[in-house]
Amino acid sequence: MAVLLPLATATCGAESGQSDTDAPEVPSLRVLYLNFGGVVLSRAETDDATTNLTEVDALVGTHPAHAGPFGCEAVGSVVAGHFAPFELEIACERPAAGPYTMVIVSSSAALPDGHDLRWTAPSPDCGNTNESNVGLVEVAPAASLDAQAVAVAVSHVAGITYGLDEGHHFPLDLASFDASPDATWFDMCFPIFDDVSCPEQNLANCGVEDSQNSYVELAAVLGERGRDG
Ligand SMILES: [Ca+2]
Numbered sequence: 001m002a003v004l005l006p007l008a009t010a011t012c013g014a015e016s017g018q019s020d021t022d023a024p025e026v027p028s029l030r031v032l033y034l035n036f037g038g039v040v041l042s043r044a045e046t047d048d049a050t051t052n053l054t055e056v057d058a059l060v061g062t063h064p065a066h067a068g069p070f071g072c073e074a075v076g077s078v079v080a081g082h083f084a085p086f087e088l089e090i091a092c093e094r095p096a097a098g099p100y101t102m103v104i105v106s107s108s109a110a111l112p113d114g115h116d117l118r119w120t121a122p123s124p125d126c127g128n129t130n131e132s133n134v135g136l137v138e139v140a141p142a143a144s145l146d147a148q149a150v151a152v153a154v155s156h157v158a159g160i161t162y163g164l165d166e167g168h169h170f171p172l173d174l175a176s177f178d179a180s181p182d183a184t185w186f187d188m189c190f191p192i193f194d195d196v197s198c199p200e201q202n203l204a205n206c207g208v209e210d211s212q213n214s215y216v217e218l219a220a221v222l223g224e225r226g227r228d229g
Contacts, residue, residue, distance in 0.1 A: 031095050032158055033049065040063070049132040050097075058120055065106070087223035101131070103136070105150060115140060119153045122161065130161075137153045159185075187213065
């Protein structure tokens, strides 16, 4: 049974009386699947979360299950809050059908000394041309991070898979991971402090290639939930 975290309101409508053998449909809501259970990724030309394929060499191989004191529900509820303005559903179990984006949260003993957390993502997916990207957040077994700090990294990785530049000014993207619980994406243009991967969308939204409006970009690719009901 899939565990889907509710967002602002219930989104499940009654199914029509079709047979259950219809061809799979693209879901009306995009799905971000948080994999806490461990997975083995194989190399491919392009990411395919549904078949555990990654386009990133560093992600090839075995990623153990997350073994921390909190699980997907705790992290996922924070991630759901980050993405609350958008038409995105957070799933803690793998959806029966794709497409979906997968962010793996794994306990890793391979982090450099002194590092509690490391994230890895494919190159920014400008315009979200791939609906099935794969990203990774590794947590050191002895780390004392809480679910909120892990959620910040998950949302950062997810944002990149939806086309945000890596060096975006996500308010949660502070080195301290000291984010407020109700943090979300700014609807403002901020300078990108790293290499620019998606200059066209930055130019369209901000008038310059090296500034980014994360909120507008996410709204464009995910859809925005209705305001004021
Ligand atoms: Ca994508």
